[in-house]
Amino acid sequence: xxxxxxxxxxxxxxxxxxxxxxxxxxxxxxxxxxxxxxxxxxxxxxxxxxxxxxxxxxxxxxxxxxxxxxxxxxxxxxxxxxxxxxxxxxxxxxxxxxxxxxxxxxxxxxxxxxxxxxxxxxxxxxxxxxxxxxxxxxxxxxxxxxxxxxxxxxxxxxxxxxxxxxxxxxxxxxxxxxxxxxxxxxxxxxxxxxxxxxxxxxxxxxxxxxxxxxxxxxxxxxxxxxxxxxxxxxxxxxxxxxxxxxxxxxxxxxxxxxxxxxxxxxxxxxxxxxxxxxxxxxxxxxxxxxxxxxxxxxxxxxxxxxxxxxxxxxxxxxxxxxxxxxxxxxxxxxxxxxxxxxxxxxxxxxxxxxxxxxxx
Numbered sequence: 034x035x036x037x038x039x040x041x042x043x044x045x046x047x048x049x050x051x052x053x054x055x056x057x058x059x060x061x062x063x064x065x066x067x068x069x070x071x072x073x074x075x076x077x078x079x080x081x082x083x084x085x086x087x088x089x090x091x092x093x094x095x096x097x098x099x100x101x102x103x104x105x106x107x108x109x110x111x112x113x114x115x116x117x118x119x120x121x122x123x124x125x126x127x128x129x130x131x132x133x134x135x136x137x138x139x140x141x142x143x144x145x146x147x148x149x150x151x152x153x154x155x156x157x158x159x160x161x162x163x164x165x166x167x168x169x170x171x172x173x174x175x176x177x178x179x180x181x182x183x184x185x186x187x188x189x190x191x192x193x194x195x196x197x198x199x200x201x202x203x204x205x206x207x208x209x210x211x212x213x214x215x216x217x218x219x220x221x222x223x224x225x226x227x228x229x230x231x232x233x234x235x236x237x238x239x240x241x242x243x244x245x246x247x248x249x250x251x252x253x254x255x256x257x258x259x260x261x262x263x264x265x266x267x268x269x270x271x272x273x274x275x276x277x278x279x280x281x282x283x284x285x286x287x288x289x290x291x292x293x294x295x296x297x298x299x300x301x302x303x304x305x306x307x308x309x310x311x312x313x314x315x316x317x318x319x320x321x322x323x324x325x326x327x328x329x330x331x332x333x334x335x336x337x338x339x340x341x342x343x344x345x346x347x348x349x350x351x352x353x354x355x356x357x358x359x360x361x362x363x364x365x366x367x368x369x370x371x372x373x374x375x376x377x378x379x380x381x382x383x384x385x386x387x388x389x390x391x392x393x
Contacts, residue, residue, distance in 0.1 A: 125301010
């Protein structure tokens with residue numbers, strides 16, 4: 034077989050969310066930090082994201098992570114996260130997936146019953162503790178970057194939905210948080226289409242009406258993702274959520290092209306943003322477990338462990354615990370005469386044009 038650009042990857046899911054991890058085929062990319070490496074990929078190497086996430090090798094709900102040599106002296110490995118329309122600085126489900134891939138393939142030194150790692154993400158250094166039994170990762174707990182509320186109980190004008198009260202918080206990405214039940218939406222898989230369409234409209238409106246900038250990195254700004262909250266349905270859960278991730282660009286003139294997908298997991302950074310907003314309202318204290326249910330009924334367990342100032346902004350440091358399962362090992366190739374070397378999108382499930390990721 035004649036093929037070029039061979040990529041070796043491990044496919045996993047973290048409580049339902051796909052978390053493909055590239056472990057071979059890319060030696061390194063330029064950049065003095067993981068954030069700069071992310072910026073290089075977005076600017077000069079975006080063909081990799083398209084190839085791995087678009088059809089025929091990917092699909093709208095897929096994520097991908099690229100393992101890279103770390104630039105931080107304390108880190109064991111680094112990685113860059115790639116999603117359908119952006120390169121997020123941090124992702125919880127992907128961190129859980131990357132940790133599982135590193136340990137279960139022996140890419141890092143493993144000890145049982147606990148393996149401790151430090152991973153360099155574009156958002157910063159992440160401390161990880163993995164529960165390991167007979168070589169299997171039974172659970173991953175990581176201490177996330179500091180989270181904070183940017184806007185609380187703000188009313189925005191949303192096309193078709195009218196006035197909607199929302200919060201905006203940072204948990205590794207800037208989330209707009211809205212109550213699904215007040216919009217007449219039930220957080221169940223059968224209503225995913227309605228949830229995603231409402232979430233995309235709320236996200237676009239919040240991005241316009243509620244500006245936000247990371248206090249220590251002005252290159253990160255603006256809402257790019259949405260948490261829809263609801264009443265838990267699983268015993269022991271404290272709250273339920275469905276996170277809406279864009280799979281196509283928004284076009285105000287053609288609202289039927291506003292497309293998104295639901296995060297299949299309870300969403301790690303979304304859970305951190307939700308906890309930060311609840312804490313800012315006095316509804317979630319430090320050192321209390323927060324069991325967050327996702328659209329599939331799986332649970333991530335969060336906890337706020339301490340307060341911290343972040344560039345003059347009051348923040349809280351969260352931890353997240355979840356689990357991932359490997360589903361396959363694959364080599365992805367591009368044959369010389371493939372008419373779609375960087376993949377393609379079709380409007381029946383992808384919506385509008387996707388050539389340009391959302392700028393940070």
